[in-house]
């Protein structure tokens with residue numbers, strides 16, 4: 001201020017009007033250096049504020065110092081981030097009246113920006129540490145210390161990865177006020193500092209579920225049909241798992257088999273987030289129709305309310321590993337002749353995991369020159385399954401196994417010419433075709449759940465059929 005007074009005292013000695021103007025302009029710049037900086041800062045916060053607002057939209061409960069309405073009130077002249085320089089200002093300031101106006105506006109602006117924070121987004125660089133980033137953000141040592149004391153901040157911020165972003169807000173005085181860090185597409189860590197101190201919380205977006213319909217007819221194979229219907233690999237596998245007790249996805253699918261599903265999609269702020277559960281599905285395999293409805297217990301039941309889970313999987317090999325063949329006639333790998341075959345051969349890559357078709361006890365895990373490495377599982381007095389030519393056995397004789405447990409890997413051991421799994425299904429001592437054998441009925445849904453399930457099932461299967469009709473009509 002002393003300087004200014006000196007300048008003012010000097011003024012009367014200068015008689016040229018232009019010089020007066022020049023000095024006055026210089027005066028503004030000298031007297032209000034902070035204001036200039038803040039004006040430009042403010043303009044910057046205007047820009048980052050707009051970006052920040054998008055983030056704010058995502059969080060439903062965060063309150064912020066930002067207020068869009070307030071920002072819109074900032075005079076247009078001050079929305080440019082370019083700080084005023086004497087070169088650019090002088091030509092405009094050619095009379096006293098004009099000179100006064102900016103001062104008023106700067107004062108108004110000064111009053112306004114008290115409520116406004118400046119937010120900047122810092123991107124984590126390769127090799128960056130939190131300390132380095134905080135230094136770039138010009139946070140005080142106290143802020144850094146206090147923030148890293150907070151448990152959630154400690155957990156999440158100390159392992160930041162390149163490309164992640166940390167948003168830091170400061171008051172017009174340059175004091176840290178808020179830090180935001182997106183933990184995932186749904187959750188944001190928010191650290192606020194106010195008079196009471198530092199406080200952290202995780203703000204979650206509200207997730208909205210919508211249902212989507214998809215259907216396809218198999219022309220080449222199930223995988224391609226699924227992809228063609230817009231399903232993700234994960235959804236295709238889920239679908240095969242849901243029907244894995246009824247359909248042998250490795251060997252039983254045929255051209256013109258078809259499926260329809262209704263599944264959930266999750267959105268946050270209207271933006272797609274991820275796929276949810278399959279809610280209902282229908283699969284028509286060689287003319288047989290299978291249905292599945294997801295109930296509130298997370299399990300799937302047929303539309304009549306029978307559990308999809310059964311005592312035996314139709315196939316001990318995941319379909320995705322099997323070279324699918326629609327040819328029902330098979331040549332025995334050794335003799336090359338079609339012959340009565342006591343089991344089913346699954347041709348797949350060596351090392352493909354082989355699953356126990358049902359729970360039971362391993363009654364044999366051994367090697368001989370015909371079977372190679374082989375495993376026999378006794379499920380109960382009625383059922384036994386056999387797995388031959390394994391590369392590796394992963395279970396021991398006498399061991400209990402769960403349904404779906406990996407018991408070994410597909411190989412080419414014993415009397416074979418090519419790698420395959422030879423699988424036998426024995427019912428009361430007689431070899432049966434595991435793909436067609438009638439198996440015990442699965443358990444129905446609990447009686448007390450039945451009315452609620454049937455109501456749900458009726459509704460969602462009707463929706464599925466309706467969607468199917470619409471799609472057929474549109475083709």
Ligand SMILES: [Zn+2]
Nearest residue numbers: 343344345422
């Ligand atoms: Zn065989």
